[in-house]
Amino acid sequence: MNEKRYPPGDLAIWIFILAELLVFAIFFASYAFTRASHVELFNIHQLQLDTDIALVNTLALITSSYFVVRAVKAISVGKRSECVKWLLGAIFMGLIFLVVKSVEYAHHYSNGINLRTNLFYMFYFSLTFFHYMHVIMGVVILSVVTYKGYSGGYSAAEHTGIETGASYWHMVDLVWLILFPLVYVMR
Amino acid sequence: MKFESQKVAMPYFIAAIGLFVGQILFGLIIGLQYVVGDFLFPEIPFNVARMVHTNLLIVWLLFGFMGAAYYLVPEETETELHSPKLAILMFWVFLVAGALTILGYLLVPYAGLAQMTGNELLPTMGREFLEQPTITKIGIVIVALAFLFNIGMTVLKGRKTVVSLVLFIGLVGLAVFFLFSFYNPDNLVKDKFYWWWVVHLWVEGVWELIMGSILAFVLIKTTGVDREIIEKWLYIIIAMTLITGIVGTGHHYYWIGTPEYWQWWGSIFSALEPIPFFMMTVFAFNMVNKRRRNHPNQAAVLWALGTAVMAFLGAGVWGFMHTLAPVNYYTHGTQITAAHGHMAFYGAYVMIVLAMISYSMPLMRGRKAANSNKSQVMEMWSFWLMTISMVFITLFLTGAGILQTWLQRFTETPQPFMVVQDQVSLFYWMREIAGVFFLIGLVVYIASFFVGGEEATESKARSSV
Numbered sequence: 260m261n262e263k264r265y266p267p268g269d270l271a272i273w274i275f276i277l278a279e280l281l282v283f284a285i286f287f288a289s290y291a292f293t294r295a296s297h298v299e300l301f302n303i304h305q306l307q308l309d310t311d312i313a314l315v316n317t318l319a320l321i322t323s324s325y326f327v328v329r330a331v332k333a334i335s336v337g338k339r340s341e342c343v344k345w346l347l348g349a350i351f352m353g354l355i356f357l358v359v360k361s362v363e364y365a366h367h368y369s370n371g372i373n374l375r376t377n378l379f380y381m382f383y384f385s386l387t388f389f390h391y392m393h394v395i396m397g398v399v400i401l402s403v404v405t406y407k408g409y410s411g412g413y414s415a416a417e418h419t420g421i422e423t424g425a426s427y428w429h430m431v432d433l434v435w436l437i438l439f440p441l442v443y444v445m446r
Numbered sequence: 447m448k449f450e451s452q453k454v455a456m457p458y459f460i461a462a463i464g465l466f467v468g469q470i471l472f473g474l475i476i477g478l479q480y481v482v483g484d485f486l487f488p489e490i491p492f493n494v495a496r497m498v499h500t501n502l503l504i505v506w507l508l509f510g511f512m513g514a515a516y517y518l519v520p521e522e523t524e525t526e527l528h529s530p531k532l533a534i535l536m537f538w539v540f541l542v543a544g545a546l547t548i549l550g551y552l553l554v555p556y557a558g559l560a561q562m563t564g565n566e567l568l569p570t571m572g573r574e575f576l577e578q579p580t581i582t583k584i585g586i587v588i589v590a591l592a593f594l595f596n597i598g599m600t601v602l603k604g605r606k607t608v609v610s611l612v613l614f615i616g617l618v619g620l621a622v623f624f625l626f627s628f629y630n631p632d633n634l635v636k637d638k639f640y641w642w643w644v645v646h647l648w649v650e651g652v653w654e655l656i657m658g659s660i661l662a663f664v665l666i667k668t669t670g671v672d673r674e675i676i677e678k679w680l681y682i683i684i685a686m687t688l689i690t691g692i693v694g695t696g697h698h699y700y701w702i703g704t705p706e707y708w709q710w711w712g713s714i715f716s717a718l719e720p721i722p723f724f725m726m727t728v729f730a731f732n733m734v735n736k737r738r739r740n741h742p743n744q745a746a747v748l749w750a751l752g753t754a755v756m757a758f759l760g761a762g763v764w765g766f767m768h769t770l771a772p773v774n775y776y777t778h779g780t781q782i783t784a785a786h787g788h789m790a791f792y793g794a795y796v797m798i799v800l801a802m803i804s805y806s807m808p809l810m811r812g813r814k815a816a817n818s819n820k821s822q823v824m825e826m827w828s829f830w831l832m833t834i835s836m837v838f839i840t841l842f843l844t845g846a847g848i849l850q851t852w853l854q855r856f857t858e859t860p861q862p863f864m865v866v867q868d869q870v871s872l873f874y875w876m877r878e879i880a881g882v883f884f885l886i887g888l889v890v891y892i893a894s895f896f897v898g899g900e901e902a903t904e905s906k907a908r909s910s911v
Binding site for chain 1: 678679681682685686689690705706707710711714715717718721725
């Protein structure tokens, strides 16, 4: 077993994660700087967002990250079927996030709110939708890894693929943990 | 060369180089017309010569890409090309159609050409880079379909590698996005909006996939590094290309009448477009450092490294320079754009095609691995001549662009376009001189094909490297 290997997973995914974080970082910085000169506008429209539903989504993502951790733990001691169950749980929570977020988008849409409404909503839609696409990507990656795990592709000795998928999923989760307070809560 | 059918790449490469020469000659003509306005007037007016310069570039790069695909795909899939005859037939169709189009540009007034070719039935002419008569465009689609069919059938029946799949996806994308050249709405905003789907999504989207896969192929062959490692890099590079490049189209939507959010989207995503190019540079140097062999074709390795560096500088750095909306507000459509265009096209697409030609041509001409040392030295000279000339062309145009932006747009007392053009003419003269050196480099490049001598041999790679 190679438990002390660092970073976990494939090095390539880390290069990718860093590049992705850079994109989000620039987006967050643009949001912050723009907000600084439009505090009033941002505050008014931020109040229109549903914090409760976003909190549900935050819990969904944190829970799924926890499930992914359990999946990695399980495979590292060779418990293959347990690992697959945890991964399925993580995918399920990811799907809950997507459904809830879609309902939220539908709600905005029916109220006639879109990208062009104002600067705040422009950022709101851009940031959350870019993240939404990453959740989809993460679910796809986790599904591929789950399938390979189900068909016996991983073992206690070799499970780089699961660590790779887990690393990406944690990144998606982490970005939301910044996005949620930044866009929904902080004022 | 492992498969006989790979040889169909040869006419494609020869035609590519021939048209390249034409492109450079017309480049020199318009470069001179910048400073001697009535040079060759009225025989070859500036607008016609410019059209020939840019259209030849696109056509010869397409010849290069097709040749590269015909060479690369059989080797990757480990099977003969589906139909070498179809490839040769399409070569002639494309060459004749291309030649007729260029002759049409030169011999007939553009409006007359439009009338002759029945443009009013399906009007697609008159837009920058897509000036080809509609029948030529239809011809391009037919050639592209036949080409994709040929390559696709070969991929289907043989081994499927990441390199050939990425190349195929890039080529399909190239064909699909070209279809938007047939969409020509009356609304000028919409027209420009979709025009960029051809222009931008080619060079900052699918062409990068083509470039990445050809680079990966040349590196696998010349360094002997494990395919698995190279493929992993290719995956990350194309993922970053698509993430940044697709929404990055927004940097063309700042001032054409599209909604304001494009200024944000365009700025943020296109600011990150240098990343995949930077990754390509790191990738190329890393693989060469990790090489398991010292391939005798050092000229090909030089082109491969050169394209990675110059693409990063030309497309990445020079693109970033004017990609942010607040900067672009002042610089759009100035010589800064021309500077970027020159170095990006040369670095990314000219050099990758030349890298592929450099690697494959000696093999197609019956060598075991490489040309003679003497021929390679000459080729390397041409590499440096053309590359350094292009650096200077870019720098002079950048100088002209900065001055132009300042005098025409940024100062308290802006001056008219033509008044400013007179004031930056020194830069145009220097650019023209650099252009002459580029042509000399190109002549040396062609001459290197005719240098014989004993074939260079493989030197054992030092295991400590």
